[in-house]
């Protein structure tokens with residue numbers, strides 16, 4: 001069986017975990033948490049990292065730390081994981097979706113401006129599958145309209161855009177350390193920023209918004225989204241191998257591309273853009289919409305051969321939960337839904353050489 005992903009764990013993870021057990025530091029108060037925050041911030045060229053319990057939690061914290069709430073709109077891709085839109089909705093704001101580029105599968109930056117209204121507060125840029133969002137025009141647009149930028153770099157640790165690390169763009173970036181990401185802590189995530197006030201607010205939201213002076217008196221509602229020392233120990237060991245992980249993922253992506261290039265009726269990921277070489281977090285395949293190959297049938301047949309696959313993300317404007325809440329009612333005709341309905345993913349598993 002070739003699973004979609006298996007984490008690669010080694011002696012260094014064991015060594016750092018053993019240190020947690022030997023010293024008794026297992027909670028979020030342990031020293032590896034701050035070390036992991038600093039090392040991750042360095043890796044993406046940010047001043048501050050705030051480790052949390054998942055990438056989803058990082059999005060909640062980032063949106064709240066920016067003060068986004070009722071009356072605000074946040075522009076984000078239709079084609080992404082639910083955590084992005086859920087963070088906006090949970091903050092009491094309104095998510096506004098932009099269609100995907102059918103070739104890169106990222107938010108089509110040329111279609112953002114038509115969605116900007118006087119209520120727009122922020123753009124959430126989510127890098128999808130392997131290539132970064134076209135950040136230069138996106139940042140220019142944000143600047144022109146005075147909008148905040150949240151960068152979801154969960155899939156893109158180790159990737160760059162125009163030579164600048166993903167995770168370093170905009171006001172605040174988020175990472176996930178789920179096992180299928182380039183660096184894993186089992187479960188985990190991080191908020192990254194260069195703004196010390198934003199970092200302080202993120203730390204507060206992560207930790208129930210305890211007041212520094214008067215503990216157990218609260219002016220805001222936060223969460224317990226703390227990362228444990230055990231998770232940070234694994235993360236530190238993983239981060240030491242990031243360059244190697246990225247090199248291996250790229251090699252696997254190129255191998256899939258070479259071997260599938262002659263197969264008719266499928267669209268493969270772009271090898272790169274002017275700004276970035278594909279990092280192949282996953283290897284997405286879109287089936288031609290000609291009725292010859294049906295994604296579900298292909299997935300079933302690959303499964304029969306012991307090859308694991310996943311469907312693509314299901315777009316936000318078609319999510320029953322959001323339709324029920326009255327969101328996206330005018331968005332039934334985004335043109336690039338087809339990339340969702342005829343698509344499968346091969347993950348570029350870290351463990352396959």
Ligand SMILES: *Cc1c(COP(=O)(O)O)cnc(C)c1O
Pocket residue numbers: 054055056057080081083084126127152154155176177178187188189
């Ligand atoms: C994985 C992922 C997340 C969520 O991270 P979790 O740690 O699973 O909560 C958020 N955004 C994107 C783009 C992701 O790929």
